[in-house]
Amino acid sequence: MDLHDFDDSELYFEHPLDPEAQALIEAASSYYGEAAAEAERCLLRAHLIAPRHLSVLVALYRFYYYQHRYDEALRVAEHALETAGAALHLHGDWRSLTVSAIAAAGARSMNMLRFYLLALKGSGFLCLRMDRRAEAAERLGMVTAFDPGDRLGARFLLLMAQGVDRLPHTT
Template identity: 45%
Template sequence: MDLMDFDKAGLYFDEPVAAGVQDLIAEAGGVYGQAAAEALLHKAYFLAPESLVVLVALYRYYFYQHRLEDALLVGERALGIVGRRLGFPDEWSRLHPDFLGQAVLRSMGLLRFYMSVLKATGYINLRLGRMAQGQALIEKLVELDSHDRFGGRAMLEMIVAAVADRIEEAA
């Protein structure tokens, strides 16, 4: 299975979103950098708490504002929502490659979204200095992505090298 096969795959932004919610996101983009932007995104979230478009908008806002803790919360929420839609276990750590076949039948686009969020939450954990958690998330990505379409192997190699350097420095 090629996780980058985009033929006939619906993407998160193809999902219908109420016009009012889409307007709030657009308005937030227009006032980006001002306090009103976050309030508009929160309003969109309260109107559509499981909308992936809203979650991506919130995630990007927090990430680009360097509010990594908040971005991580949104990423974890997205993993839960998409995981439920794909029939995955509640805990990403219990996920294994056998789940992917059924997920592809449900939605290749959602599966790719899930994998991207898995990588993003791993990266944010690393940025926050939570090396064990970040490494575990990237290891899960590598386990699930046998063809390395999401570039998890290179990240994992860098993590392992960084940990080895820290151990060497401490010795």
């Protein structure tokens, strides 16, 4: 399974979004630099309107990440994982993923599966930023287990989480 294969399913940002929520996301971007509190209010209002829409969750995640509010960004990433997981019929926690469940999810939507694994990678990166290395390694290890070709680029982050000082030399 190549995680760079695109299928005919919509990408997360192509799913129709309530116009009011879209307007709030756009308003948030105009407030971002000078009025972060107002930007956050807009994003939280958009989240109230469309709490399971991935465009809203991505916007909220990015806001918290760029504000260096990693705990909040991690909560949003976990909500995005749950939302994408439900769409893929991945039941339970990401820790319980199996090869057969991932294969079935890829058959449903490779685009959504890629989003799911990238959200898991992002949550691992956040754990790494918060110096929660064991948790980061667990999350990133799961991504690399299902992406042996490292198409999503989690391997380097996993090595960092594991405390590897240098990348292994490959020839």
